[in-house]
Amino acid sequence: MPLIKPFAALRPALAHAADVAAPPYDVMSAAEARRMVEGRPWSFLHISRPEVDLPEGIDPYSPPVYAKARENLDRMLGEGVLVRDASPGYYIYRLTMGAHRQTGLVAAASIDAYDRDRIKRHELTRPVKEDDRVRQIDALNAQTGPVLLACRARSDIDALLAGLVAGPAETDVTAPDGIRHELWPIMDESLIAELTAAFDGLDALYIADGHHRCAAASRVAAMRRAANPDHTGAEPYNFMLAVIFPHDQMRILDYNRVVKDLHGHSVESLMQRLSVAFEIEGAPGPVAPGRPGEFGMYLAGHWYRLALDPGRIPYDDPVGRLDVSLLQDNVIGPILGIQDPRRDERIDFVGGIRGLEALSARVDAGEMAVAFALHPTRMEDLMAVADAGEVMPPKSTWFEPKLADGLASHLLTA
Template sequence: MAVVKPFCGLRPVPELVEKVASLPYDVMDSQEARAITEKNPYSFLRVTKSEVDLEPDVDVHSPKVYAKARETLRKFINEKILVQDETPCFYIYKQKMGDHVQVGLVAAASVIEYQANRIKKHELTRPDKEQDRIQHIVTSEAQTGAVFLTYKADESINALMQANMEKPPVYDFVAEDGIAHTLYVVDDAAQVSAIEKAFLNINDLYIADGHHRSAAAGRVYDLCLQGNPDHSGFEEYNSFLAVIFPHNMMYIMDYNRVVKDLKGKSPEQFLQLVAEKFSITEQVGAYKPSRIHTFGMYLAGKWYSLEAKAGTYPEEEPVSKLDVNILQHNVLSPLLGIADPRTDKRIHFVGGIRGMAELERLVNSGEYAVAFSLFATSIEELMAIADAGQIMPPKSTWFEPKLRDAIVVHMVPCAKYLPQCHENN
């Protein structure tokens, strides 16, 4: 069963939501964030990337960066830019990008369910990124970014969501990138109870995006548990901020690769080696794969389609037959020497939202030698791998549209349980 709880969300006042709501902290660098906040002082990036209000050469993991996040969040609260709901609520978050619409439940997901693997994972986390999120939570006493969860679609939940979208939304705006964001507050006690009960019939939740956020919430829970002799199980640190979408509304885009050099090979030599494992056809223009086990390759000003030959990958093993692994094991590792794409500096990953033109631009600039376009991993593949307890390769999925930070924030009062953490900030 899936345990989800309502909570007292901290939210922008309606007249400022369009200015406050921001893209996630991890889709831009500090320089890009600084440019945004210089034009818009209400941007929540001042909390999630708080180095923008400090000197440009500051270490982004410095204690004063986290302290600045706490200071700015309190400032937004004191100035009534953000206001906390007085009673626990669920929230329904609708997004529209072009023709694609997705509707998710904003809720407090269970840390215990996560630690028991009833909220299933499919990626490894990096200790440095995990520690960054831990420090941000304990210093700001808030979970400012949601974990993106999914579940196998259920008609009873769909009906409840639709019923609660019949009343007027509290937010309805189109962001600068053209994506529409709509939020409904579910504060009726009977409806809140009905949603909680409906999710108890869901066997598993799956992390689509946000492995570091959820892992950090788990570590904060452990720390607070140690520091709270009166632990009841009802404290806010027992849960983490999540937006939960049915699997049939998920939109996964391709996640493409570019490599800096051909490891000493000429383009002609490289093509010959690739042809040992792939059928190659030169294309007139940019090639975006339309089915699994096919790839695009941009090399020396030309596009090629690649189709993996039979026998070059295990067809029954769910992880090894992923397109990202077929490319990794047949090209990137043996031909280009990229044994670990997680750490190798010669490879760069390009989200499909940037299109084929971005791959061409990177190679034509001379900074990269070859680009590969991939067919998007499916949500069914992701779930099958998570069900099997296996791990997907890095940068396998690119979800769109991105959840906006600050639409709803989950406050996690924890200073009294972790005084040592706050003494260092």
């Protein structure tokens, strides 16, 4: 089977695109989701976060939640708010956030390629989150949250995609956060064949965001394959909803750290310990690291720039050389005593979209004792980790802009 194939997407009727489009299901709390759907009966959050229509406090992983998702999907289908395309196609997806723009392809990506590591992963999954997506896909008989994939940039693919967005987009939605989402359906058979061949010429695709969705899609496919004596491999359940962007168009923001206490250190003793591995320089304001191996630190009302001794950077280790690893291995673990950042409640993570002021605010409020600003992980580093079959530390990447849910869903029936 090819790496990707066209599919007949379930999409909002054009008059309802802005009503339906919603942020990804996993970027807000239950309370925030409830506020977001107020006065918005067609928001896709009624499908992706169906607990918003059930009593507060309900277990989001309980059977009534998945049943409500299916009920809401059927309601939106019945009202003509969501409509399935008559024939398979691809969809060009453009994201615009301020001056940043990226153009990619919505496609059904091969689950066999994922199982065989041609769609490469770099992150561990949590069973409870994976189980949730399995139940969601099974209840809806559809994949509604697209996986964000990256491909190594190639001039022929760039030119092909650019040539398909010359005219106005069929779907053009600017979300409340200011991010513009544009979609161009590609139904011409010759163009479909050209896109399929171009992407099938790639050695690999890389999961940027959506490891749980990939793992869940693979599990659902395995279950349905086992239950289908006439399985051929071409059934829709053998593919997963994905949006693929060239790696050099993707934007990773910093993913910063805040720690609740100094692990018994005074400010003075912490600074002394840090000086063993870092060159420390005071700064008059927030410090955005200018290069890998450099960090900002906010401590006791002051910003500092920390430059790690280059001799401590394992340049030949794709995981060890990441800034998140350098901070963990030189500060968070040995000095602040947090050995397992996945589970230790003394540490929290702040996406760069919130700005450096969010770090100092939490320290000034007394909620945290120290904050660290990191240089963003580079796409090249993510792909190097995936190529090596390794796993990145938790909270290594924060992608912006984010895809919208609801603009294209993949039904698991032909």
